[in-house]
Amino acid sequence: MTPAPALPASIDATATLLAGADYVAGRDLATVLFLALRMKRPLFLEGEAGVGKTEIAKVLATVLARPLIRLQCYEGLDIASAVYEWNTMAQMVEIRLAEAAGDVDRATLGSELFSERFLHRRPVLQALGDTGAGAPVLLIDELDRTDEAFEAYLLEVLSDFQVTIPELGTxxxxxxxxxxxxxxRTREIHDALKRRCLYHWVDYPSAERELEILRRKVPGVAARLSREVVAFVQAIRREDLFKAPGVAETLDWATALTELDAVALDPALVSDTLGVLLKYQDDIARMSGSEAKRLIDGMRAQLQAAQ
Structure with a gap:
């Protein structure tokens, strides 16, 4: 088996590693990621939706050749879905077979029923096992969607990298x-969990970095259109919107405009395609028509001044 690549030995090496997978990271993100890998500490990433938080875990798994184990959080997520549960149907069959055979030694049967053979490993417990390919990348995605009880359960996992199962042990x-x-950040995460992690706020990228992301992720977009798309998105984020577009929406919009053979922005084209960039009707209605023209005119003036 080919050994997994070594962890990066410096901040610059971390940034280079990410760039090799087309993830354009600022030095602040590369620094905290390097420290998390060196210190073997969880990394807690907060930020608006669509700024690339989840992508970091995917890129790490790819460049380090590690398995990616993803726990997608949601309201009502419990231990049985996230960590482990017992295969009760198989346990019942085992009990019936033991009774039919006349072999009902309770102590022996009990230890057999609550053994690894009847244990369903869910993502958290899978990440604590031996994958055969080095330590996996465990992505706990959108933790703010869960409740505080599950968040509290994770404290043992994040501090000692272990899980205690009453019937089986630790x-x-x-x-x-x-x-x-x-x-x-739809709700605040408790300080007890944050203390066990290194923390980083993933912000919207600067215009220069977003343009580089666009060029890497959607290389077929014309140069002028790329500049105008990024400048328009940067401008629209400064408006009072219910939900500003993330980098993911920038990439989708640039792709959509390319499919329409666009080479530059105009108010009609922007108004017709705002549903790719914005996801709330009030925002779309507000930014259509004359508002789109205003932003385009301002964007073009800014680009000309920068030349």
Missing amino acids: IKAPEPPIVIITSN
Whole structure:
């Protein structure tokens, strides 16, 4: 088996590693990621939706050749879905077979029923096991969607990289997984969990960095259109919108405009395609027509001044 690539030895090496997978990171993100890998600490990423938090875990798994284990959080997520549960149907069959065979030694049967054979490993417990390919990347995505009870359960996992199962005992990871936790900040995460992690706020990128992201991710977009798309998106984020577009929407919009054979922005084209960039009707209605023209005129003046 080919050994997994070594962890980056410096901040610059971390940035280069990410860039090799077309993830354009600022030095602040490369620094905290390097420290999280070196210190074997979970990395807690907060920021608006669509700014690339989840992508960091995917890129890490790719460039480090590690398995990616993803726990997608949602309201009502419980231990049975996230960590482990017992295969109760198989346990019932085992009990019936033991009774039919006349072999009902309760102590022996009990220890067999609550063994690894009947244990369903969910994402968290999978990440604490031996994958055979090095420590996996555990992505706990959108933790803010869960409740505080589940958040509290994670404290043992994030501090000691272990899970305690009452019937089986404590299962500890042979090697700490690389843990990436994301939150869109729909609610505050408790300080007890944050203390166990390194923290980074993933902000919207600067115009220069967003343009580089666009060039890497959607290379077929014309140069002029790329500049205008990024400048327009940067301008629209400064408006009072219910939900400003993220980088993911920028890439989708540039792709859509290219499919329409656009080479530059105009008010009619922007108004017709705002549903790709904005996801709330009130925002779309507000930015259509004359507002689109105003932003385009301002964007063009800014681009000309920069030349």
